[in-house]
Amino acid sequence: MTSTTASRRVAETPAASAPRPAIRRGSRRRRAATAGFHTTGILISFAWFLPILIVLITSFRTFDDVAKHGIASVPKSFTLDTYVQAWNQGGLFPALVNSMIVTIPTVILSLLLAAAAAFGLSRFKIPFRRTILLIMLAGNLLPVQMLLIPVTRITQQVDIYDTLGALIVVQVAFGLGFYTFVLYGFMRSIPHELQEAATLDGAGVGRIFIQVILPLTRPALAALGALSFTWIFNDLLWSITLLQSSEKLPITAAVLSLQGQYVSSWSVIAAATVVAAIPSTIVFLIFQRSFIGGLALGSVK
Amino acid sequence: MTTSTPVRERRRIKVPPPLVFVLVLVPFLIEAVGVFWPAIQGISLSFLRWNGIGPATSVGVQNYTDLFSDPIFLTALKNTAIWIVLFGGISFVAGLGVALLFQSERRGVAIYRTAMFLPIVFSLVVTALIWGAFFQPNGVLNNVLDAVGLHDWTRVWLGDPDTALYAVIIAALWREIGYVMVLFIAGLKALDPSVQEAARVDGASAWQRFRFVTLPQLRSVIMVVISVLLIDSLRSFDIVWAMTGGGPFHSTELLSTYMFSTAFSAHALGYASAIAVVIFVLAIAVIISYLVRALSEEKES
Numbered sequence: 001m002t003s004t005t006a007s008r009r010v011a012e013t014p015a016a017s018a019p020r021p022a023i024r025r026g027s028r029r030r031r032a033a034t035a036g037f038h039t040t041g042i043l044i045s046f047a048w049f050l051p052i053l054i055v056l057i058t059s060f061r062t063f064d065d066v067a068k069h070g071i072a073s074v075p076k077s078f079t080l081d082t083y084v085q086a087w088n089q090g091g092l093f094p095a096l097v098n099s100m101i102v103t104i105p106t107v108i109l110s111l112l113l114a115a116a117a118a119f120g121l122s123r124f125k126i127p128f129r130r131t132i133l134l135i136m137l138a139g140n141l142l143p144v145q146m147l148l149i150p151v152t153r154i155t156q157q158v159d160i161y162d163t164l165g166a167l168i169v170v171q172v173a174f175g176l177g178f179y180t181f182v183l184y185g186f187m188r189s190i191p192h193e194l195q196e197a198a199t200l201d202g203a204g205v206g207r208i209f210i211q212v213i214l215p216l217t218r219p220a221l222a223a224l225g226a227l228s229f230t231w232i233f234n235d236l237l238w239s240i241t242l243l244q245s246s247e248k249l250p251i252t253a254a255v256l257s258l259q260g261q262y263v264s265s266w267s268v269i270a271a272a273t274v275v276a277a278i279p280s281t282i283v284f285l286i287f288q289r290s291f292i293g294g295l296a297l298g299s300v301k
Numbered sequence: 302m303t304t305s306t307p308v309r310e311r312r313r314i315k316v317p318p319p320l321v322f323v324l325v326l327v328p329f330l331i332e333a334v335g336v337f338w339p340a341i342q343g344i345s346l347s348f349l350r351w352n353g354i355g356p357a358t359s360v361g362v363q364n365y366t367d368l369f370s371d372p373i374f375l376t377a378l379k380n381t382a383i384w385i386v387l388f389g390g391i392s393f394v395a396g397l398g399v400a401l402l403f404q405s406e407r408r409g410v411a412i413y414r415t416a417m418f419l420p421i422v423f424s425l426v427v428t429a430l431i432w433g434a435f436f437q438p439n440g441v442l443n444n445v446l447d448a449v450g451l452h453d454w455t456r457v458w459l460g461d462p463d464t465a466l467y468a469v470i471i472a473a474l475w476r477e478i479g480y481v482m483v484l485f486i487a488g489l490k491a492l493d494p495s496v497q498e499a500a501r502v503d504g505a506s507a508w509q510r511f512r513f514v515t516l517p518q519l520r521s522v523i524m525v526v527i528s529v530l531l532i533d534s535l536r537s538f539d540i541v542w543a544m545t546g547g548g549p550f551h552s553t554e555l556l557s558t559y560m561f562s563t564a565f566s567a568h569a570l571g572y573a574s575a576i577a578v579v580i581f582v583l584a585i586a587v588i589i590s591y592l593v594r595a596l597s598e599e600k601e602s
Contacts, residue, residue: 038348038409040402045416051431052474054441058434071434072444113328120325132329134592140589141335143536145560147575149346149570150339173335173532176328181595205320234424236539238437241565252426256543259430266434273430277423284422295480295488 059083059270066266082271086258090268092275094247095254099279101164102250103233106171108227113172114179114224115217121180121210122187123195133184140177146172148241155242162244169243172230179224186220187213223294226287232278251276336481347574359572363576373551376575377559380466381583384537384555387468388477388532395474401511403482404489414486418479425476429543432472433459435462462552465545470555473540477533481526488522489515524594531587535580556580 028034054282057075058066065077086092117136138258153159153171190213198208214221239253254271255276262268284291347364351357355520403414420428424430435441436458443455458468500510516523537556547558556576564573575577 035403037407041409041413044399045413048416048420048475048479051435055431070439070447071437072448091584103465111333114325117328118318120321124321126317126321126325130596132325134596136329136332137595138592139332139340141532141591142336142340143532143535143557143577143580143584145538145557145580146343146574147336148577149564149574150342150481153333153342154339170335173331173531176332180328180485201552205318205324209324230422232565234426236542237425237561238425241561252424255430256426259433259543266437269430270434273427276306277427280422281419286420291422292483294518295418295421295483295492 006041043193048288055270055273057266059274063259063265063267071266079267082267084274085270086268086272086275088111089253090258090262091247092251092272095249095251096275096279098164099233099250099252102167102171102239103229106168106175106232107228109168110172110175110179110228111221111225114176115214115221116209117176117180119185121211122184123208123213133181136177137181138177140174140181144174144237148237152241161242162248164243164248166242167238170238171235175228175231179228182224183217183220186217190216210228219293222287223260223290226283226291227294229283230291233280233283251279308321319324320542322450328512343574343577346571347573347578349571351570352568353570354568360571364572367572368575368579373554374556376551377392377554377556377576378579380520380552380554381535381542381556383466384470385531385534387467388473389473389527391470391532392477392481392530393526395478397485400482400485400489404486407483410512414482417482420476421480421483423476425473425539426477426543428472429540432475433544435472446453451463459545460549462550466553469544472544473537476540478529481530484526484529484589485519485522524590528587532584532591535587556583 054071058071059082060078060080061075062077062081065075068075120126121133124133147170152161155166155170160166194212194216195208198212203211210284233250234252235250236256238250239250243249243253246254249257255272258272259269334542348359348361350360350364366522387399390527398419403410403417423431433440437443438457438460440458442458446452446455453509456464458464496514496518505513535557536557538561541553541555541558542561545553547562548552556579560573560580563576564567567573
């Protein structure tokens with residue numbers, strides 16, 4: 001939808017400026033503009049990449065090298081011990097496992113529940129459906145701080161405090177409103193003829209949902225899936241609120257507490273930082289297009 | 302199901318089957334129990350004095366009146382305001398700037414855009430650690446200042462009450478500007494290019510085209526970006542917590558971090574709930590305007 005307008009604009013630009021009389025001067029000016037554009041682009045990108053690059057390089061340097069020459073110096077050493085140390089003593093592996101135990105079920109459950117709600121609200125005349133949708137969205141916009149103390153109390157009362165299960169339940173409940181809102185907008189645009197044809201063929205509500213609507217919602221589900229994976233994987237606040245035992249901490253919280261232990265050893269912290277950033281970067285690279293589409297989904301639609 | 306007369310109108314089944322209500326109600330109830338019920342509890346907690354273990358005493362609005370004679374709360378309030386203006390304001394302007402620069406599809410632009418929004422996939426903790434390496438006493442910034450002979454300018458950026466807040470804001474900006482850029486690029490691509498072309502033919506300068514053609518057309522995206530930035534500013538927690546924990550001497554304390562340490566370090570649950578309610582009250586105007594927009598767009602289509 002957006003890419004067609006973009007390519008149209010690209011196609012129009014040369015055609016519109018071609019009939020100008022001073023072609024040579026125009027083309028020279030355009031060449032200067034292009035050079036300026038790329039210079040600015042390269043400078044900005046370099047500035048944005050630089051912090052990542054420094055951490056990557058630091059993570060492969062020895063403690064002595066960094067301590068002696070400083071982080072900004074030209075590296076004079078190469079080591080993988082930093083990763084070994086972070087992995088073994090920093091407990092990064094169990095932390096990554098914890099993150100996955102929380103993130104994967106949360107993403108699947110939230111999308112499934114949100115898709116069900118969006119399906120009911122967008123395809124059937126349910127009384128007060130607009131009100132229900134807005135109430136659900138409002139829940140997602142609430143500041144999390146309001147929920148921290150009461151949710152901690154409730155998890156203590158039902159005896160799931162300090163468990164990964166508590167994190168899953170809370171994150172599912174909190175994310176549902178936004179996902180439902182986005183999926184609702186998407187499902188509403190699916191033609192009704194498809195649903196009617198399936199109904200005439202004798203398909204029930206469950207089959208229409210699973211076999212007709214869900215497959216057509218796949219692009220939105222992919223976008224939301226990639227987004228919510230990074231959101232939940234990257235969460236800090238809920239894990240430090242609901243978890244107490246350090247061996248249950250997901251990677252984000254674990255890396256932060258590692259920083260306290262290895263205050264002076266920047267290369268180990270850098271290695272841990274790189275490890276913590278890898279899973280969401282992989283998801284981003286695989287789903288790059290849907291990911292960026294997803295970021296714009298909730299707002300522009 | 303009821304009739305088979307071909308009607309071109311959108312036709313929905315009169316009374317939805319019971320399964321549809323189940324599909325909508327289950328997610329709705331999960332959100333009600335996991336979000337709305339605790340939110341209401343949070344409000345009622347704010348009228349109590351309670352340490353979480355002993356009996357709670359009702360103190361009426363005293364928590365709220367105490368807030369305004371609490372110097373740390375007032376600092377946190379001031380810092381939150383600075384955060385909204387600097388973090389929100391610079392994200393907006395810079396995000397719009399890079400969106401205008403990188404909006405059209407041309408060679409190399411994909412790389413520049415990736416550089417801008419790659420930080421979005423990193424968690425705020427990872428962002429904090431990356432920038433920690435930058436601002437540490439023997440970090441990148443001081444190394445560079447030393448190397449160019451500006452030793453007098455070096456300082457403990459995150460340990461100095463005069464600079465800590467701004468150092469944290471720079472780190473937060475690095476991650477937010479790309480996100481704002483994505484929102485604006487999506488908005489810019491949805492615009493009709495022929496209007497731009499018409500203005501160009503009429504001899505409007507680049508600035509005039511931006512000021513009188515692009516900006517008015519972008520109005521609804523601008524509103525979205527402002528609400529997103531306001532809500533993000535009020536919610537900001539992770540990056541401050543990971544970089545400074547609110548210190549030194551509360552100089553980077555935001556309402557969100559002060560609420561967290563009041564609740565989970567000082568165990569003043571009633572007082573912390575009152576801070577959470579203040580955050581909610583500040584956010585409510587944004588939430589309502591966002592919902593009104595969502596509702597009107599929903600009705601339009």
